[in-house]
Amino acid sequence: MKPIQMVDLKGQYRKIKQQIDNSIQEVIDSAAFINGPEVKNFQKELEEYLDVKHVIPCANGTDALQIAMMGLGLEQGDEVITVDFTFAATVEVIALLKLTPVLVDVESATFNMDIDALKKAITPKTKAIVPVHLFGQCANMEAILEIAREHNLYVIEDNAQAIGADYTFSNGTTKKAGTMGNVGTTSFFPSKNLGCYGDGGAIFTNDDELANTLRGIVNHGMYKRYYHDVVGVNSRLDSIQATVLRAKLPNLDNYCDTRRKAAEYYNNAFADSENIITPITSNFTTHVFHQYTLNLIGVDRNALHQYLLDNGIPNAIYYPVPLHSQKAYADNRYNEDDFMVTNQLVQTVISLPMHTEFEEDQLQFITQTILDFIN
Numbered sequence: 224m225k226p227i228q229m230v231d232l233k234g235q236y237r238k239i240k241q242q243i244d245n246s247i248q249e250v251i252d253s254a255a256f257i258n259g260p261e262v263k264n265f266q267k268e269l270e271e272y273l274d275v276k277h278v279i280p281c282a283n284g285t286d287a288l289q290i291a292m293m294g295l296g297l298e299q300g301d302e303v304i305t306v307d308f309t310f311a312a313t314v315e316v317i318a319l320l321k322l323t324p325v326l327v328d329v330e331s332a333t334f335n336m337d338i339d340a341l342k343k344a345i346t347p348k349t350k351a352i353v354p355v356h357l358f359g360q361c362a363n364m365e366a367i368l369e370i371a372r373e374h375n376l377y378v379i380e381d382n383a384q385a386i387g388a389d390y391t392f393s394n395g396t397t398k399k400a401g402t403m404g405n406v407g408t409t410s411f412f413p414s415k416n417l418g419c420y421g422d423g424g425a426i427f428t429n430d431d432e433l434a435n436t437l438r439g440i441v442n443h444g445m446y447k448r449y450y451h452d453v454v455g456v457n458s459r460l461d462s463i464q465a466t467v468l469r470a471k472l473p474n475l476d477n478y479c480d481t482r483r484k485a486a487e488y489y490n491n492a493f494a495d496s497e498n499i500i501t502p503i504t505s506n507f508t509t510h511v512f513h514q515y516t517l518n519l520i521g522v523d524r525n526a527l528h529q530y531l532l533d534n535g536i537p538n539a540i541y542y543p544v545p546l547h548s549q550k551a552y553a554d555n556r557y558n559e560d561d562f563m564v565t566n567q568l569v570q571t572v573i574s575l576p577m578h579t580e581f582e583e584d585q586l587q588f589i590t591q592t593i594l595d596f597i598n
């Protein structure tokens with residue numbers, strides 16, 4: 224059996240090596256390292272794939288969130304609602320911009336924003352909602368967009384983990400994750416479903432005016448060379464990353480299918496276990512399994528984590544601490560009773576290896592080792 228990886232980026236690279244190597248060499252030969260034609264080409268191809276009017280490439284997914292919030296003109300003291308159970312980048316940029324983060328609980332079944340908790344958190348100061356499409360499936364966007372309309376709030380989708388997922392509204396319309404709110408963001412961190420070979424990110428919007436504002440902000444607030452109309456940042460996707468992403472984008476749907484097949488193998492193997500809740504996909508979204516995360520019942524999660532490591536099976540705890548309990552984001556505005564689900568999930572979840580390069584004996588070994596531990 225091949226050694227098991229949490230994410231097998233080398234195996235994925237080997238299959239497209241020639242194409243990647245050639246295109247990287249072409250970028251080097253062209254010396255167009257920043258804002259070269261490859262960035263523009265990738266932008267256009269991603270716009271087409273997502274069926275969105277504007278993609279604004281940038282340096283990483285954290286910048287993408289920050290720039291989106293700057294572009295919407297959010298100001299100090301504005302409240303921005305996001306989830307307690309996610310990677311810290313989401314709340315980090317809210318705090319960095321001196322906006323007020325308001326953390327809410329998630330649903331135990333999907334790990335995504337709890338709609339009742341969202342409704343409860345809205346105040347006259349609320350200006351935006353940031354749903355995170357966690358682990359690869361969309362949050363309940365129909366409900367979130369309805370609430371946003373009712374209260375005149377912006378919706379910024381943090382789509383770092385669900386690029387390629389499809390959302391179906393009750394009227395039958397289907398949209399790609401990240402293209403439903405006022406603005407969506409993503410990360411091309413190497414281990415993401417569409418990952419480059421360094422840092423990268425992008426912002427999506429169908430709003431022409433906002434797109435224009437964002438294009439200036441990513442480039443020092445310049446709309447005309449050396450004329451700085453607004454305070455901006457330096458956040459560019461470089462041409463080498465863009466060319467890697469161009470090679471991988473045509474494979475994205477196939478990558479998502481391959482991940483779904485691995486998830487199905489795991490689901491079937493654990494179907495009879497009373498101690499394991501396998502991921503539940505909401506009926507309005509597809510799941511692209513950025514992570515495959517179990518919720519354990521009556522199992523010593525930390526002991527399983529160590530047992531798997533001892534048996535050569537990488538695994539991870541996403542996430543071990545609720546954001547409202549992190550030193551940087553703790554606040555006496557928060558009440559533990561409002562985070563019952565997150566407080567429990569941080570103790571019971573475990574994410575298994577998930578990537579595009581599994582061989583069946585690896586999946587068999589992973590699932591059998593887990594079942595041996597539990598039984």
Ligand SMILES: Cc1ncc(COP(=O)(O)O)c(C=O)c1O
Pocket residue numbers: 283284285286309310312313355381383384409410411412422423424
């Ligand atoms: C939900 C979420 N948001 C934002 C980010 C930030 O992306 P980046 O690492 O590209 O800055 C990540 C990356 O892990 C993420 O998982």
